[in-house]
Amino acid sequence: MNTPIEPLRFILEPFEARRFANLCGQFDEHLRLIEARLGIELRNRGNQFELVGSAGQTTAAEQLLRRLYREAENTELSPDLVHLFLQESGIEELSNPVVEASIALRTRKGMIRPRGANQQRYVKAILDHDINFGIGPAGTGKTYLAVACAVDALEREQIRRILLVRPAVEAGEKLGFLPGDLSQKIDPYLRPLYDALYEMLGVEQVAKLIEKQVIEVAPLAYMRGRTLSNSFIILDESQNTTLEQMKMFLTRIGFGSTAVITGDITQVDLPRGTKSGLTHVIDVLHDVPGISFTHFKPKDVVRHPLVQRIVEAYERYENRIHGKLDDTQGNGDA
Numbered sequence: 622m623n624t625p626i627e628p629l630r631f632i633l634e635p636f637e638a639r640r641f642a643n644l645c646g647q648f649d650e651h652l653r654l655i656e657a658r659l660g661i662e663l664r665n666r667g668n669q670f671e672l673v674g675s676a677g678q679t680t681a682a683e684q685l686l687r688r689l690y691r692e693a694e695n696t697e698l699s700p701d702l703v704h705l706f707l708q709e710s711g712i713e714e715l716s717n718p719v720v721e722a723s724i725a726l727r728t729r730k731g732m733i734r735p736r737g738a739n740q741q742r743y744v745k746a747i748l749d750h751d752i753n754f755g756i757g758p759a760g761t762g763k764t765y766l767a768v769a770c771a772v773d774a775l776e777r778e779q780i781r782r783i784l785l786v787r788p789a790v791e792a793g794e795k796l797g798f799l800p801g802d803l804s805q806k807i808d809p810y811l812r813p814l815y816d817a818l819y820e821m822l823g824v825e826q827v828a829k830l831i832e833k834q835v836i837e838v839a840p841l842a843y844m845r846g847r848t849l850s851n852s853f854i855i856l857d858e859s860q861n862t863t864l865e866q867m868k869m870f871l872t873r874i875g876f877g878s879t880a881v882i883t884g885d886i887t888q889v890d891l892p893r894g895t896k897s898g899l900t901h902v903i904d905v906l907h908d909v910p911g912i913s914f915t916h917f918k919p920k921d922v923v924r925h926p927l928v929q930r931i932v933e934a935y936e937r938y939e940n941r942i943h944g945k946l947d948d949t950q951g952n953g954d955a
Contacts (some may be wrong), residue, residue: 629672629679633690636668643693644686651689651703655682658707708737708921724748726766726773728821733769739921740766746913747881752874755883756899757917758932764857767881768817771853774879775835782834784854785814786870788841788861811838814857841866850875859884860899861891867898887939 633641645652656663659682661674670686672679689698689706696702724744726733735744740762747753747770755763771783818827818836830836841862856862856870859882874880884899891897906912919932 629676629683631670631683631687633668633670633687637694640690640693641668643698644690646698646700646703650700651698654700654703655685655707705736726769727776728769728772729776729823729826730821733766733773733821735766736762737921739915739917743915743917744770746915747879750911750913751879752871752911753879753881753913753915754899754903755881755915755917756886756903757915757921758885758887758919760922760932761917762921763883763915763917764813764855765817767855767857767883768814769821770879770881771855772818772821774853780853780877780879781851782853783830783836784849784852785811785836785838786841786844786854786856787811787814787858788866811857814838814855841870844870844873847873848875849873849878851877852879854878854880856880856882857884860886860889860897862898863891864896864898864901867902871902887935 633644646654652663652665655661659674659678661672661678661682663682664671664673670683672682674682685706689703692698692706724735724741726735726744735741743753743755743763744766747767755761755767757763768785771780774780775783815827815838822830827836831838841856852875854874859867861884862870870882871880882899882902886897886900886903889897889900903914907914919936922932
């Protein structure tokens with residue numbers, strides 16, 4: 622005979638009508654989102670709540686609701702923001718207390734705090750190591766947080782300049798047909814880095830810093846023969862580097878510099894038969910002291926909830942295809 626699950630009951634205080642409405646959202650959409658995401662039943666009469674579900678899930682939901690209620694005092698909540706807080710709590714770690722972000726990065730436009738345990742580990746690794754790898758799918762914040770760390774270091778005068786680097790390879794597109802020199806051709810492909818800088822420093826300030834060469838945007842080919850000291854260097858889309866390019870880039874790092882290499886090993890756009898420098902370097906440097914590797918997973922995606930589902934669907938499909946290929950090869954060997 623099954624023992625009935627005892628509901629978890631609590632009250633959110635102090636009760637303030639505007640703040641409580643902000644917490645619940647239009648037609649209680651925020652509460653329904655939490656309910657669906659955590660697989661619990663959520664009932665409330667005013668600020669008195671009753672949660673039905675497994676002990677770990679209901680405890681985590683209570684902590685999340687209390688945190689959101691604190692946020693609702695000064696922040697206008699939205700479904701997207703509630704989704705981000707759900708991501709931060711971590712589906713696999715819901716039985717643990719929600720961890721408050723302890724790391725904050727200072728930019729001219731305000732403070733940026735990493736969300737979730739993996740983002741916090743990533744930022745802490747960047748602060749503690751000279752060379753860092755952020756590897757994982759789109760939407761996990763690996764590039765955005767790298768730019769935030771660079772801006773924070775510049776604001777604190779720990780470095781003299783920021784370099785944003787990217788290999789001149791794009792999915793099925795020929796850069797040779799674009800107007801301008803190689804630097805001008807690659808500028809559109811660095812748009813995510815520019816957007817992050819504009820958000821953190823403002824458009825005018827970014828333009829001034831680029832003019833003074835405090836911020837430099839360059840294709841990877843321009844790094845050859847240089848030694849980069851007292852700099853913060855970000856190599857984005859590094860899955861599109863060759864083995865030689867990756868080695869060349871890593872050996873450019875000088876004293877007082879920090880390098881962050883970001884990429885997604887499932888999105889390689891190199892010619893068929895060319896091995897990715899990022900895939901290779903994971904094997905070569907994984908146990909070298911002073912170098913950090915942070916691997917992001919679909920659960921770390923902090924964009925629209927559909928982005929996470931898309932990434933997971935592709936991952937499942939790739940696993941099925943690879944499984945079938947392995948079976949076919951195994952049968953052939955036999």
